[in-house]
Amino acid sequence: MAALRLPPAVRRLNGLGWAASPVGRCRARGSVGGCALQRASSSSPDPDLLHESIVPTNHFQKSLPRLPIPKLHDTVRRFLNAQRPLLDNDQFRRTEQLAQDFEKGIGKQLHEELVAQDKRNKHTSYISGPWFDMYLSARESVVLNFNPFISFNPDPNPAYNNQLIRATNMTVSAVRFMKTFRAGLLEPEIFHLNPAKSDTSLFKNIIRFVPTSVSWYGAYLINAYPLDMSQYYRLFNSTRIPRPVRDELFTNDSGKHVLVMRSGHFYIFDIIDQDGRITKASEILAHFKYILADPSPPPEFQLGYLTSENRDTWSSLRQRLLECGNAEVLNKIDAALFCICLDDVVKNDHIQLSHNMLHGNGLNRWYDKSFSFIFTKDGSAGVNFEHSWGDGVAVLRLINEVFKDTTKRPAISPTTLPAAVNSSQIVQKLEFKLDDVLKAGILSAKEIFNTSVNALSIEATEFKKGGKVFLKKQNLSADALAQLSLQMGFLRQYNKTVATYESCSTAAFKHGRTETIRPATIYTQRCCEAFVKESSKHSISDLKAMIGECSKYHGQLTKEAAMAQGFDRHLFALLYLAKSKGMPLPELFQDPSYIQMNHNILSTSTLTSPAVNLGGFAPVVPNGFGVGYGVHDNWIGYIVSSYPARDVKEFLKCVHKSLDDIFDVLQGQPINS
Missing domain, CATH: 3.30.559.10 (Chloramphenicol acetyltransferase-like domain)
Incomplete structure (x- = not known):
């Protein structure tokens, strides 16, 4: 191609797509960016789904074009063009000579090997493996160094900008997104250059019958460009696990519960019932209300800070947690669909909001989760996400769909009453066994965290x-x-x-x-x-x-x-x-x-x-x-x-x-x- x-x-x-430089600590993260993808989702009679696409979610995945490797000569030329405004004449001449020598010598050899390697691995791209490795091998804290944030606009209806209401509605909408995706009914991610032609019922009714081996080309013919959706798999039930040298991406899609954090405490409850249906929204509302009513002060040793640590330090402390008998609670955190942070703060301006969504106070976060919804006391909402598993196309799609669903089809309204359920029997508060080493580790992590975030303007x-x-x-x-x-x-x-x-x-x-x-x-x-x-x-x-x-x-x-x-x-x-x-x-x-x-x-x-x-x-x-x-x-x-x-x-x-x-x-x- x-x-x-x-x-x-x-x-x-x-x-x-925060990217990383191959040069030591000189990383470069990229964009909080997005194209305004236009899509028309068919309405769904099933309240558990966002919609039911007649074109299967992964219909185009098999026929997506492979990521091309540029010609070495073009790469060297573009590299030198980018260097020109950064260097004086003497510096540029030296770099130009090194680049030309590289192109004729070792670079040519490496390029040929890369091309040969790529031909042997046609199921993926030449950058995928190295890119995962780069992220997972990084030892710095994910806080500030990798995790970005995105905050939602307020709900157009002011009455819905309430912490309990937004948390309930966005939780339901996110689970609808997950169920729609896993059922293969989520509209494929497509850039419609001419939506009048391609974002139509006619197009969908035709393209769904085109074999998956050539379906991408069928869309391409009318200026519709399906996008890779392989990263969506890691959105839910996923966590980055700290390991020595290189971390691990863990996904357990059998988990049916969400993780809720408030004041440094951890709670879980099932969001999917035994029949595979989403828990009633009024019950979810009741559980959130129960958690917010918990009078417990923050724990003396707040475990969330550990996820802000250097990855090797966190790895050894996690091992200590396992040795102290915390395997079950850690597994519940890791397997949760996603994390919901109920913050007791009010953020009145962009700057305060940005600080809270980007790093917060450290105690009410589990930064290793694939993504966390954050809800402030005044109803502001945002997402903080771990970056190794993927880039922003999947996260932005989730955010767009959740916002659209909560504003067009909210699961509850301001007049909805919490269900008459005994949340104390359903919501489980996670307890941890800590020894002196872990307690000292938490206090050290907290001190390092505070020093880091206090330096940020x-x-x-x-x-x-x-x-x-x-x-x-x-x-x-x-x-x-x-x-x-x-x-x-x-x-x-x-x-x-x-x-x-x-x-x-x-x-x-x-x-x-x-x-x-x-x-x-x-x-x-x-x-x-x-x-x-x-x-x-x-x-x-x-x-x-x-x-x-x-x-x-x-x-x-x-x-x-x-x-x-x-x-x-x-x-x-x-x-x-x-x-x-x-x-x-x-x-x-x-x-x-x-x-x-x-x-x-x-x-x-x-x-x-x-x-x-x-x-x-x-x-x-x-x-x-x-x-x-x-x-x-x-x-x-x-x-x-x-x-x-x-x-x-x-x-x-x-x-x-x-x-x-x-x-x-x-x-x-x-x-x-």
Whole structure:
């Protein structure tokens, strides 16, 4: 399928796909991003299901095109293009020579071996195994380093923005999602380029009869692009288990219970009854109410902190837990469908909400669960998810479907009374046996956690002068414009161009993960220099033309990444192969410029969805920014995190000023100094 070409509109199916650099601690996480997938779900007569798709969920999975391995020459060329704005002439000449030597020598050998290996493993992609290994072998805490968050928009009906009501409704909707998926009745994930043709009953009635071996191509013929859904399997009943050296992904889909956390206590109750039906919503409401009424103060030793520890430390402490007789309770946590965190906090603004959803206070989380719903006392809702099992396409689909279901078909209303059930006989409170080693380990984990999160700053800003509507009239990419504002803001504050990361999903391919868009380019560098340092030397038309060049090139990079034609994953796979063979590290990967490129000071991601309020993450390096942003119809929003090495407030002022200047120029006005 090397000849496959997706149109530019397929673009970046950005997937909360935090990626990782192959260079030591220099990881790069990617996007809280998403394409607005359009789908029409058929209504379902079964209250346990979201809908009943006439096209089976995995109808296209068998015929998905395989993830292509780029040509080595193209990878080297793209790598050098991305390096150009980051290096001076002498540095670039050295890197260029190393890259050319790599292409002719050891790189060629490694590439040929990678291609041969890929041909022997046609059931998967060349990046899947190394990518899982990279995540699971990382020893750092998952908190701040890997787990991102997404918060839901408030329910359109204010009466439903209540902790008990939202927790009950979202729990029911999430279980409906799970049952619909496992029954093979969840609408396949499809990007509809022309929904008037492909998101129709006629299309579905025809495509369902096309054999699975060629069904993808049938959709492709009318500009519908089915996406890989292999990661959905890990959404439920899944947990990352700490192990020495490399963690394990555990899934036990026979679990019928949910895990509920409140004030550091653990509770479970069955959400699926003996007949396989979802527990009555009024009973779920009663159980949540019972848990919230528990007067117990937080336990002295709060076990949740252990999941925020270094993975090797947590592994040894988990082993100690097993030795102390906690195997049964740990298994109940690991096998739970998902985790529900009932927080006793009220979060009144974006910054407080982001801190709570990203890390919280540590005691009321089990960060290893595949995902956790978080509900604050005032009814705000969000998701924090562990990242090793997959990227954001599956999580975003879950969030979109849950929000849609809870707002269109809520399981309970504000007038619903809790069922007259004895929750004390149904809800099980988990108790742990702790020795002195475990108690000391928990206290140490708590201290490390508090030190880490206290060092994190989060700030937000909104630019109200325009958004997608205006930029579309200017024939400009909204994402390119947002990325340009970040480049310009950083140059304004620090007078330099730095390695920048934006993740792009490659879910258009079987077992695709992510690819990197490199938004710092020679075009953005030239444009930023002109705006920040030389605006008086350039006419408005010149500056406008430079913005257009940035947009055009960013669009090209985005299309290449979505088509798995970037360079980061290819080089990562070659480095991984060299290490797995015990070979000496090729010189290119030891070059300071390669290491610098993977030290992503600007780690950026975007997400717009009717369900989503905010999405964010911590910086991926100590001297970096973690940038979540969304370009809406008439405004642009940013939520940015940093550690003390960077001034996040000043950065956002610089970004806002950059947007002011850009929009002034686009409107034909001179820049205000």
